[in-house]
Amino acid sequence: MIILKKIIWFCFLLAYSFCFSQAKKPNFVIVIADDHGVLHSTPYGSNIIQTPNMQKLADEGMRFDNAYVASPACAPSRAALFTGLMPYNNGIVGNHEMNLKQGVQSLIPSLIDQGYEVVFQGKVAHGGKNHHGGYIPNNVKVLKRSPRKDTKMSVVANFLKNRKDTRPLALFIGCIDTHTPFPPAGESRIKPEDVIINKRIYTTPEAQLEMSRYIQAAESIDTKLGNILKMSDIYLDKKNTMTVYTSDHGMAWPFAKWSLYETGIRTPLLISWPGKIQPNSTTKAMVSWIDLLPTMIDIADGTVPENIDGKPFTAVILGKKNKHRDAIYATHKGDNEKNVYPIRSVRVGKWKYIRNLHPEFAYTTHTDAWATEVPMTKLHANHAGHHWNSYIKAAKTDPAAANFLTDYHTNPAEELYNLELDPLEQHNLAELPEYSKKLKSLRKMISKRMIEVNDDESLSGPPKLLENFSIMESKIK
Template sequence: MKRIALLLAIFCTLGTQSSFGATPPNVVVFISDDHSQLDSEAYGSTEVRTPNMARLAADGMKFTHAFVASPACGPSRTALLTGLWSARNGAEPNHKAKNANVASLPPALHALGYEVAAIGKVAHNTYAKDHGFDYVDGPNQGLSDTAAVAKFLAGRNAAKPLCLFVGTRHPHTPWSAERTYDPAAVKIPPTHVDTAVTREERASYLTDVTKSDTLLGEVRALVGQKIPGDTLFIYTADHGGAWPFGKWNLYDAGIRIPLIVAWPGRIKPGTSSDAMLCWPDLLPTLIELGGGKVPEGLDGKSFAGILRGTATAHRDRVYSTHSGDGDFNVYPIRSVRTRDWKYIRNLHPEFQHHTHISRSTGPSGLVYWKTWLAAAERDPAAAAIVKRYSERPAEELYDLTADPYELRNLASDPAHADRLAAMRADLSAWMEQQGDKQAVFGNPLLKGAPVTMITPGKKKTEK
């Protein structure tokens, strides 16, 4: 804790002199809520319409191996704003603020002369106030239009460089009832059960991905009109979509996210980078690009060199953690991912794995989950998917080159025993370095227990 307190002091005393002798760039970061990487034209999707993401990629650099620190809104966003993984910043379960003595990005940018603003869902809940933004405008659940962005940009004094975070609510649940995609034509991932209701909900999810893309285009147009000078524009998402094996999970569908950066005159248009990055890396990157010295002791590592074209590689592995989301999801998980392999440790395999999708009476997936349960009664393939969702082994190992959807667990395969042992030791050492107490947050369901439902806002479960 003393080390983190020291970081706070360093953040607040960073000099305002740019080490590159130039005016620091304006920065705009547009964040979607629950958007999986592959659900974008820029990343190869042929079914979803995201022309503004594709245009941004054509104007700048697309990162193909970008990951979040955690697949839940609160922990993910706190890791972005602190440069620390969850065990060190304090925001381990969803809906928990960072520890008060943990430093954030806005004070570091203030010391470099920036105005720092958050519009829409940037931090989680009401936690933007804890991070030190100069300007905060809700709604906290995220933007559905760009009126607040236009108002802010029209009224601000442009004398200072600006770092503006904009967060939309799309494609977070509840998804749109006005579908602009044909349910019969959508593609169902092999981890899902193909039912008529699944297709309808998939069409709704894609509709909201396109809504996010539309807002991205509107914000980018406003930035072009209202922010003069050198401007870096970033598009990203806090984690994958709220689907089984996506959000709340450490499979790639939950932790691999879009990250597209355009910087006219600095980044060559239409480029792609396969450098491995994680969300905590954004904080030191923005400090370095703003002309500051990156503090020691962060988990994040600046990738400014990649953006400037002086480097091509960054990390050789990324770590991710998930600790839970109320009683809906009490299932702590840790993972380490290299370019080609992933090791997952389920800390309590004696717990049932559930999420809002399968335990919430609210609009988070139960409508299609019920059809999966019905299909499982007559279809062995559907039954296997449902069982895999709720019952998991202590360890999982995946060859991501041969098995990108992480369908075949190789942890018990003797041919991979050495790799399993090495990745197990790697993750254990990292958890110890992080001071990970492996805490359980909430009341778990043990295997074999009846699945009770939870009404959002109520503490007690219902049969």
């Protein structure tokens, strides 16, 4: 009888301990934007784009100044996020690829094993249901998508209001506003003529109009974020909820999405966690998207798998460290036939090295390829750069426009930048003898890395050779 009582008491303590630990695990609310550039918000220095809710999140928590994605296209970027593996290690390298390498495991089950209810709403994975058998297991609850104009986030609100599950929540919300097509012309708060465009990019009234539409999209995401924060405060324990805002890569714009420049792979990352993260703090620690899920698992007291590339930056979040990675690697294969341009890069400290595997190819993307398409389909019209033909027209009379098109469509085999002095990567130092030692060092790192991950240097489609390409017309001759 005494032994039986001890067994019953032990079981009670075990059950109580488990329930108590479950209650203490924080909720996670992860808001993922689509194509939202790192420089396009108030916390990251924009004086034009008004994002007060992103600023509020930064004020209440931590702004990461050196957060990166693994690849500047949706499919490989998100696959890396949910597997904790870089593209060549998880198998999804080019955009719209869907098959993970055999044996690659999602990190989501590690959260579920820690007692979490995992919920997706909006574009979180890439390709919708196609990925749910890959890096998104079937026991993830997938809510229906809501219209872009639903800034009240009614689907999320209804879910939280009616939620009966007492498990800790890991809620991933995808916002596609900043992915083309942008809001119609005339809906933007800012006038096109007041838009200031990055000096590397030739400015036309049409480009200013296009950017004004994107600005409206970014501000729409901010409104959604504000409503998410409000409903989180109402339905979740604010003091026990970690909120994250980030983006899968830069915007569909020259030298951004589909490139390994900073505006392509450096991403906004804002994290708040009351009582845990010091308010209004910033960090220059270099972190990668492959580190985010391992960090969540670590915070949830789970065991982070050892055979992945990602590693937790929990100590950075809690203010115990100001450094995480010594090097940041990135890979770009391409986006089917529209963007056949494999690139590799590494950042170490202030130095950035980019290797263009085929400088004999013309660099093209949806932006220009579909803008010059004749006839243009309705689908392509939605995602083409409606400003692109204004560059082509200007290049006929203005050498600056012609230089811009040349800069956009062509690249040297190697690029080297000092990001402290040249954050927009406009002054390539690769050819200067005084930087040869640094160039050789970073070149060696990339070559070694490519061997380690079995980089096959494959293409996403048939390339456009520069010898057959009209740069001033942005199309094949």
